Amino acid sequence: MFVILVYDVGVKRVNKVLKTCRRYLHWVQNSVLEGDITEANLIKLKTELKSIINDNEDSVIIYKFRTKKYHNIETLGIKKGGEENIL
């Protein structure tokens, strides 16, 4: 499945959240990651994130798509991230 993950977390937790996410997805832009991921890995990622974030302050949104077939991506300005290898 293809996911887009966006996060809005306290500054003390940003690095840890980013580092955790980058083990599963690739960085696209400030607080945005995307990539193909298995259901099992997504469960692992969510479990790890839940142990990091503050439920009352932080927000992580995961858009999950069964297929990449029905969407396309357009960038205005520069392309910051990319599909660099993960792990």
Add this chain to the structure above:
Amino acid sequence: MFVILVYDVGVKRVNKVLKTCRRYLHWVQNSVLEGDITEANLIKLKTELKSIINDNEDSVIIYKFRTKKYHNIETLGIKKGGEENIL
């Protein structure tokens, strides 16, 4: 069509970009907006954004989906934004 728009722009331009985007989409989280939009309005939004952003520094990514059917959204932590009315 349903879109997710994420932006990573210079601090001097953030307010103007957000204000422009909020006329078409609803704010979800820091630098993330989403919503249903017509092709014509998306073209208008992109034209307005191009006149605001600095092509060499800023990045706006628009994920476009023909249908909402194939995806679902999960939030960890708090839900910051919402479908408040636009305009």
